[in-house]
Amino acid sequence: MGKSRKPRRARSGGSILRVLAWLLLLGLAAGGWLLWQDWNRFVDAPLRVQTAAVLDVPTGASFAAIRRQIREAGFSDAHDLYWRALAQRMGVASRLRAGEYAVPPGTTPRELLRRMAAGDVIQHRFTIVEGWTFRQLRTALAGENGLRQTLTTQSDAEIMRELGAGADHPEGRFLPETYVWTRGDSDLQVLRRAHDAMRRALDEVWAARAPELPLESPYQALILASVVERETGKADERPQIAGVFLRRLRLGMKLQTDPSVIYGLGASFDGNLRRRDLETDTPYNTYTRTGLPPTPIALPGLAALRAAVRPAPGNALYFVARGDGSHEFSADLDAHNRAVARYQLRRSP
Known part of the structure; x- marks a missing residue:
């Protein structure tokens, strides 16, 4: 009897083990399925961002360090394994780039990693305004938050040497335009882009210049363009x-342009141009000297550059401000004096 009971107990024990094994497998499968479902929800669920935020990833940051930044910023408290699994699946674990990344509301983990792998960083914009002087440009660059400052203690001449143009006067050498920069860029890099852009623009307009201009070089065109830029803000008048200045140059007449005189006064100019200023000789006083000023007096835009080498036809030799931003043009001195009386003298106190 004892022998006949042993096989039955063995079969009963084996069945229990098999059931337990199946239950364990089912539990693992169910747990795995739930984990898989939870991971999938994580991948495309919006991060915890209520307002537009920025993730600033430093150069050389490891994946673990980036994950800590995300957690400390409060964007997500998902386990590191979730982030690692997603990065591995996307094939970007070792390709995340440093930089500033915008994290607007609705951004998902998948989208954030995609941007970081593509280097889709925030692009800042710096605008050089037409008519600025180089001093104003330097001041604006120094105040650009986030831009790496390397030039604050350097002189103008040292900056030009850095740009490979050590013999050049800096005034007028940078094209007014909007330039894009990203975190880590320096003020010198922005200046270099503007300097290269002006060189290309000047070469382009000089090649397309009108025949028989009384200008001997692209630099003279740059000087004239700077004067035109400072004389009017109206594009159609440039x-x-x-044309007025080029005809005066051709006839040997003095340019008699106030902005050049003001530039020559430098920091001593108090906003009020007096008769004695017009009579005091300086290299930039176009009332006392014929020809162009020795250097540009501002940063001319592309429209002023084109006007300097493709002037409007006509016979005007004078112009006077009307007081509304436009000018009255005259071909002779008598007509000019009448325009001055009409638009200027009647406004005098």
Whole structure:
């Protein structure tokens, strides 16, 4: 009897083990399925961002360090394994780039990693305004938050040497335009882009210049363009203003342009141009000297550059401000004096 009971107990014990094994497998499968479902929800669920935020990833940051930044910023408290699994699946674990990344509301973990792998960083914009002087440009660059400052203690001449143009006067050498920069860029890099852009623009307009201009070089065109830029803010008047100055140069007349005199006064100019200023000789006083000023007096834009080499036809030799931003043009001195009386003298106190 004892022998006949042993096999039955063995079969009963084996069945229990098999059931337990199956239950364990089912539990593992169910747990795995739930884990898989939870991971999938994580991948495309919006991060915890209520307002637009920025993730600033430093150069050389490891994946673990980036994950800590995300957690400390409060964007997500998901386990590191979830982030690692997603990065591995996307094939970006070793390709995340440093930089500033925008994290607007609705951003998902998948989208954030995609941006970081693509280097889709925040792009800042710096605008050089037409008519600025180089001093104003330097001041604006120094105040650009986030831009790496390397030039604050350098002189103008040292900056030009850094740009490979050590013999050049800096005034007028940078094209007014909007330039994009990203975190880590320096003020010198922005200046270099503007310097290269002006060189290309000047080469382009000089090659397309009108025949028989009384200008001997692209640099003279740059000087004239800077004067035109400072004389008027109206785009449609720039070719007319340029025409007046070019005809004066051709006839050997003095340019008699106030902005050049003001530039020559430098920091001593208090906003009020007096008769004695017009009579005091300086290299930039176009009332006492014929020809162009020795250097540009501002940063001319592309429209002023084009006007300087493609002036409007006509016979005007004078112009006077009307007081509304536009100018009255005259071909002779008598007509000019009448325009001055009409637009200027009647406004005098």
